Amino acid sequence: MKHALDADHVVAISTIATEHRSLKRSCAVGFCWGLGHTAVLLVAGLAVLGLHLAIPQDAARLFEAGVGVMLVGLGLSVGWALLRERLHIHAHTHEDGTGHLHMHSHLEGHGHAHLHRYRLEYKSLAVGMIHGLAGSAALLLLVLSTVRSLTEGMLYILVFGVGSVAGMVLLGAVLSIPFVLTPARLVRTHLVLRALAGLASVSLGGSMLYEFIST
Numbered sequence: 001m002k003h004a005l006d007a008d009h010v011v012a013i014s015t016i017a018t019e020h021r022s023l024k025r026s027c028a029v030g031f032c033w034g035l036g037h038t039a040v041l042l043v044a045g046l047a048v049l050g051l052h053l054a055i056p057q058d059a060a061r062l063f064e065a066g067v068g069v070m071l072v073g074l075g076l077s078v079g080w081a082l083l084r085e086r087l088h089i090h091a092h093t094h095e096d097g098t099g100h101l102h103m104h105s106h107l108e109g110h111g112h113a114h115l116h117r118y119r120l121e122y123k124s125l126a127v128g129m130i131h132g133l134a135g136s137a138a139l140l141l142l143v144l145s146t147v148r149s150l151t152e153g154m155l156y157i158l159v160f161g162v163g164s165v166a167g168m169v170l171l172g173a174v175l176s177i178p179f180v181l182t183p184a185r186l187v188r189t190h191l192v193l194r195a196l197a198g199l200a201s202v203s204l205g206g207s208m209l210y211e212f213i214s215t
Contacts, residue, residue, distance in 0.1 A: 001167035005171060008067055008131070008204060011200050012071055012127050014175050014200070015075060016124050018176075021176070021180060021190070023173055029121060030168035030169040031165060032128065037129065038132065038160075040129045042161070044136040044140060046150075048140045061215075065208065065209060067130060067131060068208030071208065072202050072205035075199065078194055078197060079199075143156050
């Protein structure tokens with residue numbers, strides 16, 4: 001759970017989770033991040049423990065640089081969306097009488113028609129997989145020093161993954177609180193929070209890339 005709350009994880013998931021005013025949706029984003037993260041670690045663990053492969057140090061540094069590129073990309077995508085779209089929040093009621101709030105754009109016109117598809121979970125799954133790849137070298141080095149069999153190693157990584165999923169779901173819930181508790185009319189506040197998340201992502205990603213280039 002502590003690993004899930006590393007700075008690069010928090011910043012990356014905040015750029016996704018803060019796009020919606022839904023506690024359930026933000027928790028789903030965190031859950032899918034954890035699934036992607038754990039899946040990559042299990043595959044890497046199988047290769048290292050089962051096939052006796054090793055992750056070169058240069059490859060590990062390259063994976064970390066990949067996280068930096070991803071963070072910069074996530075942050076810039078937030079900025080581009082805020083500049084390109086005229087965003088606001090509105091109430092929407094379905095035919096069955098249920099209602100919810102949407103962060104909505106009139107970029108394509110003034111209508112309120114939209115699709116109710118969960119796309120961001122796929123983005124968070126991919127982000128979790130990239131983070132899992134970057135963190136695999138350090139984790140597997142720890143596993144190799146403590147386990148005695150392939151089964152024990154897989155169990156170690158699986159339990160680690162459960163903790164990561166739980167930690168990221170908790171993080172997603174916490175990130176959504178300002179959006180859930182503040183009134184829908186505070187559109188400017190919501191956009192500022194998203195902009196700050198994007199800025200933090202670009203800053204951290206840039207610092208990771210600078211460290212990779214300078215060493």
